[in-house]
Amino acid sequence: MKRKPSTEAAAAWIRLMRVQSRVLDGVEQDLKRAGFPPLAWYDALMELSRSPNGELRPVELEKQMLIPQYSTSRLIDRLVDEGLAIRRECKMDKRGLFVEITPTGRELHKKMGNAYAVAIEKHVGSKLTDADAAKLCGLLDRLGCACHDTPAVSAPVAKDVAPAR
Amino acid sequence: MKRKPSTEAAAAWIRLMRVQSRVLDGVEQDLKRAGFPPLAWYDALMELSRSPNGELRPVELEKQMLIPQYSTSRLIDRLVDEGLAIRRECKMDKRGLFVEITPTGRELHKKMGNAYAVAIEKHVGSKLTDADAAKLCGLLDRLGCACHDTPAVSAPVAKDVAPAR
């Protein structure tokens, strides 16, 4: 039997879209105003900095961040241009390469992390009790295709603000 | 006193970003595969079609859709190019104009509406009970800056799938 389209679901959909866009906007604007680059850069620096040697294959980065391949490639371009990372040769697989975070990159990652945490607190934390936030997580997780997800658990660890999108 | 950055909030933030992006992607891909234009077009057609004479000032459309002015202007360009709407003169205010939905526009709106409803049911409705969806709405609303929002209540009315973003 078919479910009839639920009004509740539609309402949830709308809010999910609207609220996410507002919150994201708020956070990104805060960071931008503080002179920081886009969030995607932070996510990338985060993945790099927490990987064993501060280096990852683009293909790994891509999987962690859930963004398309060409997008990763260009993101790396920008990080490299800004001296936040470098491309290094990959001996085991001459097709590939390693992207390694530089000290400058680590520094920026740290500074952004602080600003990011503040922004999240302002736009999310301050509006929900911990219990509500947890409930929200539970509900959202159910929409998350069950499936997937950052193989290396991306559950934000304490001070580690964590990757978005 | 300062709140210390909550881990729950950070977790909620991540999920909000990740899940939204996945769900949106799912829905948009479904529509695209079915040969439909982007969701923004639907939202615009929706606003037009439910306004008194099927026409709106760009500035109104912009407020309803919560997108920047230049974005509205270009969205209208595309709708007009495709014959889904026309620009009409506005006698009361010669700076402005009216955008009016065409029959073709209404037709597309209707067809997209059906596909859209199916997609939402698939990506949201089928994963949540009505009660959970309602709970989710409640929690998300709390993040929604309280403030704002579609002046003309955008609460999706029954069959009316409603605007996103």
Add this chain to the structure above:
DNA sequence: AGCCACTTGATGCATCTGCATCAATCTTGA
């Protein structure tokens, strides 16, 4: 070894976005 299919990463191109700015018009207030 030699061939074929797949993976990896980059890139050309069209489109889309954000930002700043513009011209035209309206409104206010002296």
Add this chain to the structure above:
DNA sequence: TCAAGATTGATGCAGATGCATCAAGTGGCT
């Protein structure tokens, strides 16, 4: 009535994104 300021909508430009495709390299199979 007229100038100053605000509002409306369009647009040039730089940068970002999506898509398709490419070259280089790998690995498996015969």
